[in-house]
Amino acid sequence: MMDNKTLIFSGLAIALVIAAMAPFIASSNPDGLESAFFGIFGAKEIQGSDLNEDAAGSAEEEITAITGNEFSFGSPFPDYSIGGLSRFGEAAAVIIGTLLVLGIALGLSRVIASRQG
């Protein structure tokens, strides 16, 4: 049986390998929700694969007009990219995110556990 230290380090190793590979192997096709959205707003066929970029742009304007939710927020690494650093930058972004999630989860869990009665 694996001890806790080995478990955490092998788990972390697997997570980091996935994170580093993600930008190189991930598909850039729209995800299920985006694809449904483009299908419903006429930028692609629901069971087709061609996306009309112009129609996709106007679909986004159309949906914003329907909901009136114009909130936008400039995230530091939009779409897992680090300014001008191509796929290696994206790999770095996903690795940073993975380590950050690990750190927050570890820190928060420790704080919560330390407050147990």
Next chain:
Amino acid sequence: MHIPDAFIPLPQAAVYWIIALIFIALSLRWARKELSEEKIPLVAILAAGIFAIQAVNIPIPWGTSGHMMGAALAAIVLGSPFAAVFILTLVLIVQGVLFGDGGLTVMGANIINMGVIGGFVGYYSYRGFYPIFKSPYAPAFIAGWLSLFIVSLACAAEMAVAGTFPLGLGLFSMGLYHAVIGIIEGGITAFAIYLIATARPDIMADSTGVPT
């Protein structure tokens, strides 16, 4: 299936946030009661692993792609749907704030979908199917598939309420894509549980109440 800001009107987004906050509070209560020194590393690793695997979009037919959600996995391994709420909330906050993946005003809806609905459907379908198969792998696959599929239908219903997708077409297209993406969810869930059960049979026994 991260909903962007523009997809839901602000008043509805606020309602989803309120519901999400109730479940976040319950997940923190779960954490205070259940998080032992033993489980903390596992929570951290699952959170990190789920974040990483969510960045891997796998192509499916119809010019579409999808990635693992991880709620069923978290709930099964840690033995509570609230574990999924706890972990998915952390993942969604980092994705939304740092990477613009999923909106901020609509983050409550994303937490309800992927954390709450994903976690509860994943956990209870696993528990329900376990006695039939008496092995963790088939129930884990079913739990993964069903959790993603149900979440996609919930998401379509929210879009209908938001006035953005017509209900029928929304349910059809979301259900169609996620029935396929669910195979990825189920497969990785079962495989990850195989790895954990091999490395640490005690963890799985602890969360299912039955040795594997």
